[in-house]
Amino acid sequence: MTPQPPGNRDKEAGRWSDLGRPPLNVAALRRALVRPGSLWSVVDVVPATGSTNTDLAARAAKGEPEGAVLVAEEQSAGRGRLDRTWSAPPRSGLFFSVYLTPRVPQERWGWLPLLAGVATATALSRTAGVDTALKWPNDVLVTVGGEERKTGGILAERAGEGVVIGIGLNVSLTAAELPVPTAGSLALAGAVTTDRDPLLRAVLRSLEHWYGEWQTADGDPAASGLQETYAAGCATLGRSVRAELPGDRQLVGEAVAIDGDGRLVLATADGVQQPVGAGDIIHLRPARGTAP
Incomplete structure (x- = not known):
């Protein structure tokens, strides 16, 4: 073996410094996902970045093809709704974005973050063996110690000729590493595996399946089965919630349905049954006196 300069040895040691959190195998991911007839055209993994959504949106503006996937081993400035930020230890989760150019009416593109939620939750249930649920509009929940905890979030943004969808998932975070007490991880939920390679493949294959069904139905959430499946897995429905709106306004009611536009309907x-859209709310919280 050719001796390596000290700098290279240090870099390689750092790459494997946490043996419980090995790096993703990008070559294996590409072999599994980038194939003839697949949605996924490019799979790139970077050691670290600020935001995969920001980076992939910049690439989309320069003509990136549909199906591009960008994964970061560490994300220092991940963004959620309303530009909320979060970060996590290197290789402790899955932080990735995908670029899609839907060939359906644009008024139906608002279903894409909900579609990503369904795809992610179903893939994690199957592959990690954990109970998952969806909190409208963009959170993935798991059960930790009998309580629902947020283990993932989804952010969709217009970019180029399509949409960049970012997905962040806490995989192996310990209780001491959680950013807030209400967060969770697959490990804390008792996952049968925290190997990120099969988890990422499962989520992307599930996303490809649901995206294909939705496009075949011309973006119709009912005909594609998306609306029914989302409602079945939505923990928000049946609960009394308070929607905090701009201008210090709020709307309190029972969440009774997800309508054809992906809005949450409050009774x-x-x-009165009042729909609220994801872009209209600042926070969605349990109403006082109700369970979270």
Whole structure:
């Protein structure tokens, strides 16, 4: 073996410094996902970045093909709704974005983050063996110690001729590493595996399946089965919630349905059913006196 300069040895040692969190195998991921007839055209893994959504959106503006996947082993400035930021230890989760150019009416593109939620939750249930649920509009929940905890979030943004969808998932985070007490991870939920390679493949294959069904139905959430499946896995439905709106306004009611536009329908105390869109709310919280 040719001796390596000290700098290279240090870099390689750092790459494997946490043997419980090995790096992703990009060559194996490409072999499994980039194939004839597949949605996925490019799979890139970078050691670290600020935001995979920001980076992939920049690539989309320069003509990136549909099906590009960008994964970061570490993300220092991940973004959620309303530009909320979060970060996690290197290789402790899955932080990735995909670029899609839907060939369906643009008024139906608002279903893409919900579609990504369904795809992610179903893949994690199957592959990690954990119970998952969805909190409208963009959170993936697992059960830790009998309580629902957020283990993932989804952010969709217009970019180029399509949409970049970012997905962040806490995989192996310990209780001491959680950013907030209400967070969770697959490990804390008792996952049968925290190997990120099969987890990432499962989520991307599930996303490819649901995206294909949705496009075949011309973006119709009912005909594709997306609306029914999302509602079946949505923990928000059946609960009393308070939607905090711009201008210090709020709307309190029972979450009773997800409508055809992906909005949450609240039944208020005066008998009115009021839909609220994801872009209209600042926070969605349990109403006072109800379980979280």
